[in-house]
Amino acid sequence: MTAAPALRMPESRQTDAATLIATQDLGVRRGGRWLVRHVDLEVAEREIVTLIGPNGGGKTTVVRTLLGLEKRTEGEIVRAPGLTVGYVPQRFTVPRTLPLPVHRLMTLTVRASRSEVHAALDETGVAQLIDAPAHTLSGGELQRVLLARALIARPQLMVLDEPVQGVDFAGEAALYDLIGEIRDRHGCGILLVSHDLHVVMAATDRVVCLNGHVCCTGAPRTVSRDKEFLRLFGPKAAGTYALYAHAHDHEHDLTGDIVDAHGHHHDLAHEHVHGHKHGPEGGA
Numbered sequence: 109m110t111a112a113p114a115l116r117m118p119e120s121r122q123t124d125a126a127t128l129i130a131t132q133d134l135g136v137r138r139g140g141r142w143l144v145r146h147v148d149l150e151v152a153e154r155e156i157v158t159l160i161g162p163n164g165g166g167k168t169t170v171v172r173t174l175l176g177l178e179k180r181t182e183g184e185i186v187r188a189p190g191l192t193v194g195y196v197p198q199r200f201t202v203p204r205t206l207p208l209p210v211h212r213l214m215t216l217t218v219r220a221s222r223s224e225v226h227a228a229l230d231e232t233g234v235a236q237l238i239d240a241p242a243h244t245l246s247g248g249e250l251q252r253v254l255l256a257r258a259l260i261a262r263p264q265l266m267v268l269d270e271p272v273q274g275v276d277f278a279g280e281a282a283l284y285d286l287i288g289e290i291r292d293r294h295g296c297g298i299l300l301v302s303h304d305l306h307v308v309m310a311a312t313d314r315v316v317c318l319n320g321h322v323c324c325t326g327a328p329r330t331v332s333r334d335k336e337f338l339r340l341f342g343p344k345a346a347g348t349y350a351l352y353a354h355a356h357d358h359e360h361d362l363t364g365d366i367v368d369a370h371g372h373h374h375d376l377a378h379e380h381v382h383g384h385k386h387g388p389e390g391g392a
């Protein structure tokens with residue numbers, strides 16, 4: 109980490125929230141090729157920033173460089189003093205040969221009591237899995253355990269690289285709701301990497317679209333109209349923001365089923381009463 113002079117605030121964010129981490133003109137070069145270059149990025153407390161972009165666009169490279177796991181070639185990275193970070197990496201496989209119960213998985217790198225582990229798992233809705241062998245978890249359960257694991261140290265910044273991997277479309281909406289709740293409850297900043305435009309566009313304060321460089325950035329409404337965004341993702345993507353622009357007036361249970369304000373379940377196979385589906389077919 110190198111200290112840098114005063115940071116410019118992106119035009120898209122003009123609030124007083126403290127900056128947790130920021131890059132200026134970040135570049136990473138490997139094997140004679142720039143993987144990413146000229147990346148300006150900032151995450152403030154209570155903010156959800158999502159990196160989107162095509163495969164190989166450099167999202168994981170930027171995240172790993174921000175975390176100090178990769179060396180930058182040029183530019184600056186500035187962190188708030190004493191910043192604490194919880195990280196869920198892109199690839200996490202539980203070895204089948206090692207029967208590791210969830211509570212052990214949770215404390216491999218962090219010291220925590222069973223009650224702290226239980227509380228973190230409870231927060232992500234999977235406390236009942238505390239003694240389950242980790243390799244038996246479903247994709248959605250594992251992602252919730254990994255979220256709990258990142259939460260346990262009460263970080264100021266959560267970095268989640270593809271938190272909805274292995275999760276079906278209904279489960280994705282529930283997970284994004286949970287990530288929003290975590291932000292509201294703890295006031296932490298959240299940096300997400302996601303491929304899923306449909307749900308992420310509603311759950312994000314700011315989108316940064318990366319394809320070797322920052323193609324476009326801003327509030328979802330702005331980005332969804334940007335011609336670079338439309339060129340990368342196609343005209344259908346233009347509808348992704350509009351679809352979710354209405355108030356999200358319902359909740360989802362653990363399986364992604366919709367539960368209304370009165371606790372009644374609704375059949376997710378049917379279109380929402382207010383007119384959208386959670387799924388790829390929900391495009392414009």
Ligand SMILES: Nc1ncnc2c1ncn2[C@@H]1O[C@H](COP(=O)(O)OP(=O)(O)OP(=O)(O)O)[C@@H](O)[C@H]1O
Pocket residue numbers: 138139143161162163164165166167168169170
């Ligand atoms: N250490 C490295 N040396 C050389 N090339 C690398 C290295 N790390 C990553 N790359 C390349 O950099 C590019 C960006 O990779 P990265 O994983 O950051 O993209 P991504 O946007 O996260 O992709 P995906 O959406 O597929 O996960 C890819 O072409 C990858 O092969």
